Amino acid sequence: MHVDVSQLTGGRTWSGDYTPDTEVVESLLDSTAVRPFNVALSATMVEDSIYLRVEVDGEVYARCDLCGAACKAHCGCVLDDELSLADEAYDAESNEYDLTSIIEEALAMSAPREARCSAECKGLCPRCGANLNHGHCGCAKETIYIGENNPFGAIKDLITGGAENGSTKV
Ligand SMILES: [Zn+2]
Ligand SMILES: [Zn+2]
Known part of the structure; x- marks a missing residue:
């Protein structure tokens, strides 16, 4: 050229x-x-x-x-x-x-800076290596999910709210 x-x-x-x-x-x-x-x-x-x-x-x-x-x-x-x-x-x-x-x-x-299968890709579980796009593995549930029957379920919203405004007070 x-x-x-x-x-x-x-x-x-x-x-x-x-x-x-x-x-x-x-x-x-x-x-x-x-x-x-x-x-x-x-x-x-x-x-x-x-x-x-x-x-x-x-x-x-x-x-x-x-x-x-x-x-x-x-x-x-x-x-x-x-x-x-x-x-x-x-x-x-x-x-x-x-x-x-x-x-x-x-x-x-121009080499790609990142490659993503989709914008919503959940990646692999850092603990067990399961592909989280195919569903949650047991260990992911333990760390990020507080279920309805969990005794700490009631403070879930307080924890989330605390993290957002930077306060750790409950
Ligand atoms: Zn992916
Ligand atoms: Zn896992």
């Missing part, structure tokens, strides 16, 4: 969408892409500097951070860079700037 520098003269902004090679994306992210990634590029030139913005949008197959189930994870990043016509990537003869390495850097940076 190249930007034609002659298109940037006179303060004009150049922008374009680019679909990177899926094999390149997958090797940079070490994951399988759900569909081809999109890279949105925009550039403006001030004197001999090109201000470039690279925005990556994509999705890869992943495993949920909380429960390990197969899921999809969003890949995205915005990279701003200042390019100089003194850089090696600029070719004076064709008046083009080669964006390949910057795009690859942005793609690598």
Whole structure:
């Protein structure tokens, strides 16, 4: 992918969408892409500097951070860079700037920060490892649930209220 520098003269902004090679994306992210990634590029030139913005949008197959189930994870990043016509990537003869390495850097940076099978994922029980999305295990009940027949059931609301306003007084 190249930007034609002659298109940037006179303060004009150049922008374009680019679909990177899926094999390149997958090797940079070490994951399988759900569909081809999109890279949105925009550039403006001030004197001999090109201000470039690279925005990556994509999705890869992943495993949920909380429960390990197969899921999809969003890949995205915005990279701003200042390019100089003194850089090696600029070719004076064709008046083009080669964006390949910057795009690859942005793609690598777009690696998912988190993967969730669903927004409501309950994860695994830290004690027994049961997947809590499939129902409560015995140990989860003991720690978080105060039942109707529990002698401390009557103070449940007081405990909850106390925790919310920061007071421990009952
Ligand atoms: Zn999950
Ligand atoms: Zn458990």
